[in-house]
Amino acid sequence: MTNIAPAQIKDLKGLGPKSAAAINAIGITTVAEFMHTDAFVMYAQLKQLHSTASLNFLYAIIGAQENQHWQHIAKTQKTEILMRLDDMGLAPK
Numbered sequence: 001m002t003n004i005a006p007a008q009i010k011d012l013k014g015l016g017p018k019s020a021a022a023i024n025a026i027g028i029t030t031v032a033e034f035m036h037t038d039a040f041v042m043y044a045q046l047k048q049l050h051s052t053a054s055l056n057f058l059y060a061i062i063g064a065q066e067n068q069h070w071q072h073i074a075k076t077q078k079t080e081i082l083m084r085l086d087d088m089g090l091a092p093k
Helices: 017-025 033-034 039-049 055-066 068-087
Strands: none
Touching: 017 039, 017 055, 033 055, 039 055, 039 068, 055 068
């Protein structure tokens, strides 16, 4: 079985057309750009554009970069993620 990389951001695990459109709106339009951009930088930019961008969106971004389901990321990395968001002044209230 050949492991073929997704051609578009919307095809990455845990993301879809709406997520891809939001990510495209911050200037990230290719899978390569997405994979090489820090998830927390993307999330900060998304929060500037869409103040309602949820923590689940960050989990989904990290999950897509790691080819993991977002719920797995939420379970296994939540503490580290929240600490980094706190350092960035973006922790949920």
